[in-house]
Amino acid sequence: xxxxxxxxxxxxxxxxxxxxxxxxxxxxxxxxxxxxxxxxxxxxxxxxxxxxxxxxxxxxxxxxxxxxxxxxxxxxxxxxxxxxxxxxxxxxxxxxxxxxxxxxxxxxxxxxxxxxxxxxxxxxxxxxxxxxxxxxxxxxxxxxxxxxxxxxxxxxxxxxxxxxxxxxxxxxxxxxxxxxxxxxxxxxxxxxxxxxxxxxxxxxxxxxxxxxxxxxxxxxxxxxxxxxxxxxxxxxxxxxxxxxxxxxxxxxxxxxxxxxxxxxxxxxxxxxxxxxxxxxxxxxxxxxxxxxxxxxxxxxxxxxxxxxxxxxxxxxxxxxxxxxxxxxxxxxxxxxxxxxxxxxxxxxxxxxxxxxxxxxxxxxxxxxxxxxxxxxxxxxxxxxxxxxxxx
Ligand code: AMP
Ligand code: MG
Numbered sequence: 001x002x003x004x005x006x007x008x009x010x011x012x013x014x015x016x017x018x019x020x021x022x023x024x025x026x027x028x029x030x031x032x033x034x035x036x037x038x039x040x041x042x043x044x045x046x047x048x049x050x051x052x053x054x055x056x057x058x059x060x061x062x063x064x065x066x067x068x069x070x071x072x073x074x075x076x077x078x079x080x081x082x083x084x085x086x087x088x089x090x091x092x093x094x095x096x097x098x099x100x101x102x103x104x105x106x107x108x109x110x111x112x113x114x115x116x117x118x119x120x121x122x123x124x125x126x127x128x129x130x131x132x133x134x135x136x137x138x139x140x141x142x143x144x145x146x147x148x149x150x151x152x153x154x155x156x157x158x159x160x161x162x163x164x165x166x167x168x169x170x171x172x173x174x175x176x177x178x179x180x181x182x183x184x185x186x187x188x189x190x191x192x193x194x195x196x197x198x199x200x201x202x203x204x205x206x207x208x209x210x211x212x213x214x215x216x217x218x219x220x221x222x223x224x225x226x227x228x229x230x231x232x233x234x235x236x237x238x239x240x241x242x243x244x245x246x247x248x249x250x251x252x253x254x255x256x257x258x259x260x261x262x263x264x265x266x267x268x269x270x271x272x273x274x275x276x277x278x279x280x281x282x283x284x285x286x287x288x289x290x291x292x293x294x295x296x297x298x299x300x301x302x303x304x305x306x307x308x309x310x311x312x313x314x315x316x317x318x319x320x321x322x323x324x325x326x327x328x329x330x331x332x333x334x335x336x337x338x339x340x341x342x343x344x345x346x347x348x349x350x351x352x353x354x355x356x357x358x359x360x361x362x363x364x365x366x367x368x369x370x371x372x373x374x375x376x377x378x379x380x381x382x383x384x385x386x387x388x389x390x391x
Pocket of ligand 2: 176177178242243249291
């Protein structure tokens with residue numbers, strides 16, 4: 001059995017990249033940028049007023065000033081500000097030549113005969129300098145990041161109406177188990193509903209990849225092999241749940257070898273999800289996930305999702321966020337890295353939710369995230385910092 005870190009490094013060492021494609025900026029949110037986007041202009045394009053007020057020379061702040069013109073956003077100034085003068089200016093308008101300060105309307109006293117006096121205390125210039133946000137030709141968005149709504153605004157600012165993104169990975173999903181029926185059936189006798197397929201399809205789609213479900217394989221080598229070879233042919237990655245834990249009917253690792261894949265590991269010292277199998281072939285990867293739904297959920301988040309990220313060139317590690325534990329935590333055995341679902345208390349601490357183990361899928365919807373208990377540690381005191389991630 002290898003450690004989580006060893007398993008993680010092995011998985012990440014076997015990433016292969018998807019291709020790239022051009023998409024319209026409006027379709028790009030959620031996609032990973034493959035080519036940097038550069039700015040085609042300076043932003044702001046000119047010195048810009050950040051407030052409604054009067055543009056003047058800083059050294060004239062103590063004098064009564066003659067108002068030359070009014071500069072609205074969208075028109076360029078016509079007059080240069082000279083000693084003893086100023087121009088009325090609106091937020092977002094270009095600051096006229098000669099001016100190096102804008103005082104706010106709130107800090108001004110307008111006089112009869114078209115003059116104005118500054119009544120406030122001098123401080124910030126209230127001018128955004130030309131090109132202080134972006135220079136023409138500067139990289140506005142790096143490659144290797146997902147495009148979020150805020151990135152969409154940057155695309156608009158620099159006039160990038162089309163962008164080059166990585167193709168979404170395709171992911172085949174297979175369930176195994178003679179006990180499984182699909183969610184639209186009422187389980188009878190020893191049956192249970194297949195929850196892993198629905199969960200994995202949703203996780204894959206949230207990760208920005210394209211999931212395709214292949215159904216339930218009965219616990220027979222031939223049935224698993226048939227669905228697996230179909231899913232492998234049609235996808236970059238295959239996720240198969242159940243049948244990996246070496247019980248009498250756990251056939252998945254054997255099938256993988258038979259299909260000519262290299263099996264890199266089949267057990268990881270983590271909880272939940274010890275029986276994780278990772279296999280690769282030529283531009284193919286298979287994750288043999290455990291059967292229990294919480295294990296599947298966690299394994300996907302901590303192993304498969306970072307793999308899919310790297311397939312599209314996104315290499316940022318999940319940030320290491322520390323939170324204080326809200327209650328003492330203890331466990332009997334400490335040989336595995338544990339992931340525990342928790343909620344955030346009103347005072348900002350991490351409180352583990354009631355959790356009966358890796359079959360207890362109804363514990364997850366309430367949870368804000370997962371916290372980790374390191375290997376070798378079986379006791380953590382309230383108030384100690386634990387590493388967490390959102391789910
Ligand atoms: P296995 O790894 O096949 O031994 O399965 C471990 C546990 O997970 C068993 O209790 C299975 O019934 C359960 N399980 C396996 N596959 C699924 C699934 N697709 N949905 C819900 N539970 C499952
Ligand atoms: Mg099974």
